[in-house]
Each structure stands twice: as structure tokens, then as C-alpha cells.
Amino acid sequence: MNLVWKLLRQHISIPQFMGFFFANLIGVVIILLGVQFYNDYRALDSEDSFMKADYLIVNKKLGALSGLTGKQNTFSQTEVTDLEEADFVEHVGAFTPSTFNVRARFDVEGFVNFSTDMFFESVPDEFVDVKSDAWHYREGSDEIPIILPKNYLDLYNFGYAQGKGLPKLSEGILGAMKLKIQILGNGYGDDFEGRIVGFSSRLNTILVPEAFMQWANGKYAKRDMVKEPTRLIMEVNNPTDDRITSYLQEHDYETDEEKLDASKTTFVLRVVVSIVMVVGVVISILSFYILMLSVFLLVQKNSSKLENLLLIGYSPAKVSFPYQALTVGLNIIVLILAVCIMLLIRSVYLTMFENFFPDLEAPNIMPALAVGLMLLVLVSVFNIVAVRNKVMSIWKRKE
Amino acid sequence: MNKIQLIHTLPNVFQSRTDIVSDIWKQDVTFEKGKLYLVEANSGTGKSSLCSYIYGYRHDYQGQILFDGEDISGYAVAKWTDIRKKHFALLWQELRMFPELTAWENVDIKNKLTGFQKKKQIREWFDMLGITDKLDTKLGRMSFGQQQRVALIRALCQPFDFLFVDEPISHLDDTNAEIMGRIMTAEAKRQGAGIIATSIGKRINLEYDQVFNL
Numbered sequence: 100m101n102l103v104w105k106l107l108r109q110h111i112s113i114p115q116f117m118g119f120f121f122a123n124l125i126g127v128v129i130i131l132l133g134v135q136f137y138n139d140y141r142a143l144d145s146e147d148s149f150m151k152a153d154y155l156i157v158n159k160k161l162g163a164l165s166g167l168t169g170k171q172n173t174f175s176q177t178e179v180t181d182l183e184e185a186d187f188v189e190h191v192g193a194f195t196p197s198t199f200n201v202r203a204r205f206d207v208e209g210f211v212n213f214s215t216d217m218f219f220e221s222v223p224d225e226f227v228d229v230k231s232d233a234w235h236y237r238e239g240s241d242e243i244p245i246i247l248p249k250n251y252l253d254l255y256n257f258g259y260a261q262g263k264g265l266p267k268l269s270e271g272i273l274g275a276m277k278l279k280i281q282i283l284g285n286g287y288g289d290d291f292e293g294r295i296v297g298f299s300s301r302l303n304t305i306l307v308p309e310a311f312m313q314w315a316n317g318k319y320a321k322r323d324m325v326k327e328p329t330r331l332i333m334e335v336n337n338p339t340d341d342r343i344t345s346y347l348q349e350h351d352y353e354t355d356e357e358k359l360d361a362s363k364t365t366f367v368l369r370v371v372v373s374i375v376m377v378v379g380v381v382i383s384i385l386s387f388y389i390l391m392l393s394v395f396l397l398v399q400k401n402s403s404k405l406e407n408l409l410l411i412g413y414s415p416a417k418v419s420f421p422y423q424a425l426t427v428g429l430n431i432i433v434l435i436l437a438v439c440i441m442l443l444i445r446s447v448y449l450t451m452f453e454n455f456f457p458d459l460e461a462p463n464i465m466p467a468l469a470v471g472l473m474l475l476v477l478v479s480v481f482n483i484v485a486v487r488n489k490v491m492s493i494w495k496r497k498e
Numbered sequence: 499m500n501k502i503q504l505i506h507t508l509p510n511v512f513q514s515r516t517d518i519v520s521d522i523w524k525q526d527v528t529f530e531k532g533k534l535y536l537v538e539a540n541s542g543t544g545k546s547s548l549c550s551y552i553y554g555y556r557h558d559y560q561g562q563i564l565f566d567g568e569d570i571s572g573y574a575v576a577k578w579t580d581i582r583k584k585h586f587a588l589l590w591q592e593l594r595m596f597p598e599l600t601a602w603e604n605v606d607i608k609n610k611l612t613g614f615q616k617k618k619q620i621r622e623w624f625d626m627l628g629i630t631d632k633l634d635t636k637l638g639r640m641s642f643g644q645q646q647r648v649a650l651i652r653a654l655c656q657p658f659d660f661l662f663v664d665e666p667i668s669h670l671d672d673t674n675a676e677i678m679g680r681i682m683t684a685e686a687k688r689q690g691a692g693i694i695a696t697s698i699g700k701r702i703n704l705e706y707d708q709v710f711n712l
Binding site: 103105409411412413414415417494 | 553555575576579583588590594595596598599603606608610611612652656
């Protein structure tokens with residue numbers, strides 16, 4: 100193979116290949132950085148891992164007199180359908196409230212002894228972003244998975260514990276503890292154990308799986324209590340859509356503006372990152388074009404050598420190999436360098452992020468690596484096929 | 499491979515000509531393994547075309563060419579590569595060597611592919627043909643006659659059933675021509691192969707089994 104390479108490397112244009120090399124490097128770095136930055140940002144943004152940013156919670160405005168006038172603050176079926184049919188909505192789910200009495204007790208011997216009346220709500224499972232085995236209730240089981248509002252933890256840590264000189268609790272510790280829950284209603288009374296799956300800063304409610312709620316409402320609630328939901332959760336396809344705000348105003352609904360803004364930020368960021376990545380892709384495609392042109396030019400310049408090699412018994416595969424190895428080798432070097440540069444830039448911006456979010460856990464670089472590898476495979480396959488076709492055209496030209 | 503048959507073969511370019519008198523074109527001709535053939539021709543009678551048809555890099559003919567009774571027009575790329583590597587050796591009139599490589603490398607590039615001849619044997623041939631001092635000379639710096647000798651050595655660096663030599667001695671003196679003839683026939687005999695030589699005047703003096711006028 101050495102002699103073949105010695106022959107075929109004639110006419111290799113270093114400037115052309117350098118041109119490809121740097122253009123492709125820039126393109127790939129931009130693409131990888133785009134993927135990685137978006138991922139890292141998502142990790143920062145997702146203080147709430149139970150709800151995606153595109154979910155909005157909607158309720159009716161409570162006026163000062165609504166309690167007295169008896170005006171309904173629940174959503175009727177027609178109102179839900181109307182919302183479902185709106186263009187900006189992907190799908191809508193209702194919050195189902197519990198219609199039985201819940202009493203929860205939380206004790207850590209010697210430290211905390213906390214007991215309260217409370218309530219449960221549930222939303223359809225597709226809106227809860229927890230691994231399905233953790234968010235699963237089996238009928239007859241004593242264990243209920245629960246998501247608590249983050250505010251509760253803050254209230255305890257910064258108010259109650261502070262005032263009473265009790266130790267502060269982290270999410271991790273609480274997650275390992277059990278909540279004792281008593282459910283009363285319809286003549287029944289049973290004990291359950293609540294397992295805290297996590298804390299949510301976006302859902303201001305005590306969430307249980309929908310399966311449990313249906314079963315419990317069936318057993319402990321009074322038969323004639325048909326409840327209409329007071330809150331809805333909806334997935335929108337574009338949180339920046341003005342129609343959302345106007346629709347909500349028109350119908351006297353409200354949603355958490357701050358959350359809507361956060362969603363907007365994420366959305367805008369996603370658009371910006373997408374644009375940057377498209378630029379990266381365009382640069383990569385152009386550089387790929389340069390590479391293909393140089394290789395074709397090379398094949399053209401060396402066509403008589405290639406032809407003679409084919410005639411003395413070298414197979415098209417053997418003759419194509421040096422150029423295929425050259426292009427694939429270049430692609431691999433570009434990818435390795437691009438990953439290094441991406442990691443370098445990332446370490447710079449992660450240091451900046453850490454100033455704002457001290458306990459930030461940066462996600463791994465697998466998605467960026469996967470995208471890089473996919474690009475490598477795709478481009479390499481193209482290269483290999485293109486070189487092979489070019490060599491075959493030399494073979495066939497003799498017809 | 500034991501037999502090459504040409505059945506009513508005619509290059510497409512001769513199609514409109516009616517005055518063709520030839521022992522090969524438009525005839526039924528058989529070349530057999532182990533025999534020596536000479537094809538004599540005037541310039542422009544399709545001698546190189548004949549080589550390129552049999553070597554599978556041109557297909558612009560009518561009629562049929564059969565290898566052991568098999569029509570070659572349907573052969574795939576892999577089949578031709580195999581034939582060029584193991585069954586037919588060809589010394590081109592235009593040599594098709596690599597001027598960028600040395601004489602030795604030009605031979606070695608073929609021998610590396612087939613792994614057929616020992617280094618010692620190759621050196622011996624260089625020696626016999628009087629070009630040992632040119633082993634490390636770039637081929638581009640050698641005379642055509644010297645290149646022809648290197649090309650013959652390269653052609654012998656593979657197993658073959660037939661050896662085609664297209665005007666092999668056009669630029670050689672009689673002594674070298676005779677040495678070349680000896681080397682060729684000895685190697686062909688060793689392999690039990692046939693030789694098909696062409697000439698447009700100057701011919702190697704061998705005991706030909708059959709002479710064709712193209």
C-alpha cells in the first residue's frame with residue numbers, strides 16, 4: 100500500500116486541504132457548542148425537573164366578590180374544549196382535586212413533629228416528567244408517590260426551622276423520609292405512606308399520580324360530588340405566541356406571568372441556538388464541498404495513475420482506499436479537535452455560570468458527542484461513496 | 499483459463515468497412531494455453547484494440563469473445579480484477595508505467611499485489627536485461643528501451659495463463675530482444691502458459707505455433 104500511496108499522494112494540494120480543515124473545524128465547533136450550550140442551559144433552567152418549560156398552568160381570576168356571588172371559578176367542559184381547540188395549544192389536562200379528607204404527619208424523632216390537614220391534586224401522567232416507575236401507583240398499595248411544592252420546603256427551612264432552631268432539611272434528606280398519610284371519607288379511614296418523589300417550584304400543589312386519585316376519589320369521596328377542575332395545565336407549541344396572552348385576557352383566565360416569561364426566554368434561546376447551529380451546518384456543508392472538490396481534482400490529476408493501477412490488477416476498492424482514508428482521517432482529526440475546543444469554551448462559560456448557580460451540576464457531554472459522531476459517520480460515508488464512484492468512473496471510462 | 503475464443507469479432511470502428519482481410523477479425527479464432535502465437539499487423543489494423551478487448555478495458559466490438567466458452571461481456575468488476583491479477587499478464591505497447599517511481603518500485607508495486615515472484619528472481623531478470631544499475635533510478639529518467647525491459651519484468655510478476663506482449667521489442671537491440679524472448683518463454687513454460695505477441699515489423703525470434711495476420 101505504501102507504493103500506491105506514494106503514487107497517489109502526488110498533486111495533493113496542502114492549501115486546499117487546510118482550507119477544508121479549518122472551515123470544517125469552525126463548522127463542527129459551532130454545531131457542537133450549540134448542542135452543548137443548549138443542554139447546559141437547560142440544566143440550569145430546569146430547577147423544576149417535573150415540568151417542561153412549555154407547560155402553563157391556567158386558572159380563572161378570583162375577583163373580590165366571586166366568593167360571595169357564587170360565580171364559578173371552575174372550568175366547564177365547553178371551556179376546556181374551547182381551549183383545546185385553540186391553535187397555540189398542543190394539549191390540555193385538568194387538575195383533579197381530592198374530594199376526601201387528607202391528614203399528613205411527618206416526624207423525625209426528636210426533631211420535627213409536624214402534622215397538618217391537606218389535599219391532593221393530580222394531573223394526567225403525560226404532564227409529569229418523572230421516570231414512570233417512580234410515578235406509579237398500584238391499586239391496593241400503601242405507598243403513594245408525592246410531589247410537593249418547593250415553597251413548603253422553603254417555608255420550613257427559612258421560617259419554621261429558623262425560628263425554632265431546628266436543623267434545615269435538604270431535598271435529598273426529605274426524599275428519603277416517609278410521610279404518614281391518613282385518608283378519611285365516605286365512612287372509610289385508611290393509613291398510607293407518602294414517598295416524596297421531588298419538589299416542584301412550578302406546581303403549587305401537592306401532586307399524586309392520577310391513577311391513585313381516581314381510585315381514591317372513587318372510594319372515599321361522596322358519590323354525588325362531581326367536580327369540575329379549577330385549574331388546567333396545557334402544553335403550548337410556542338410560549339411567545341401573543342395569542343396566548345390575549346386569549347387568557349379575553350376569557351378572564353390567568354397564568355403565572357413569570358413562568359410564561361421564563362418559557363419565552365427558553366424559547367427565544369432555542370431559536371437563537373437553532374440559528375447558530377444552522378450557520379454551523381451551512382459552514383460544514385460548504386467545507387464538505389471544498390473537500391469533495393479537492394478530492395475530485397486530485398482524482399482527476401492522478402487519473403492516469405489510477406487507471407494504470409486498475410489495469411495492473413488493483414481493485415477499485417484498493418485504489419480508492421488511500422483517498423477514502425485521507426478524507427475520513429481528516430474528518431476524525433477535525434472532530435477530535437472540535438470536541439477539545441468545545442470543551443475549552445465550555446469550561447469558560449461554565450465558570451461564569453457557576454457564579455450565578457453555585458450548586459450547578461453540569462450535564463455530561465454525551466449529546467454533543469453523539470451529534471459529532473453522527474456528523475462524522477454521515478460525512479465519512481458520503482466521502483467514501485463519492486471517492487469510490489469517482490474511481491469507478493475511471494474504470495468505466497474505457498467503455 | 500485454457501482457451502480464448504474470438505467469434506466473428508470486429509471493432510465497431512471497422513463496421514462500415516467492407517475490405518477487411520484478416521486472420522482474426524470476423525473469423526473464428528482460438529488461442530490455447532501453452533502455445534506461442536504471433537499477431538502481425540500493419541499500423542491501424544486494431545492490434546491494441548484486440549489487447550484491450552481481451553483485457554476487459556474496452557468493449558466497443560461486435561461478435562463475441564469467450565474465455566473457456568464463457569462470454570466475457572457480462573463479467574463484473576471483481577472478475578476482471580481477478581483475471582488481471584491471476585490469469586492474464588499484459589505488456590502494453592505504451593507500457594503504462596509510473597515515471598514517478600523507480601524501476602524497482604514499478605515492479606514491486608505489482609509484485610506486492612500478487613506476492614508472486616521472489617526478490618531474487620526479479621533481480622536476476624534485471625541483471626539479465628542489463629539494467630541492474632537502474633534499479634533505483636526514477637523510471638521517467640530512463641530510455642524507452644530500458645522502460646520496456648522493466649515493463650516486461652513487471653508483467654511477469656504474477657501468475658498467468660496467457661501473456662500478451664504488445665510490440666515488446668520495438669525499442670530494443672537484437673541482443674536484448676533475444677534475452678527478453680528467452681525470459682518470456684522460460685517463465686511461460688514454467689507456468690504452462692500461452693504467449694500472444696504482436697508486432698508491426700520487428701518480431702522476437704521464437705518458435706511460434708501459429709502466426710496471424712491482423
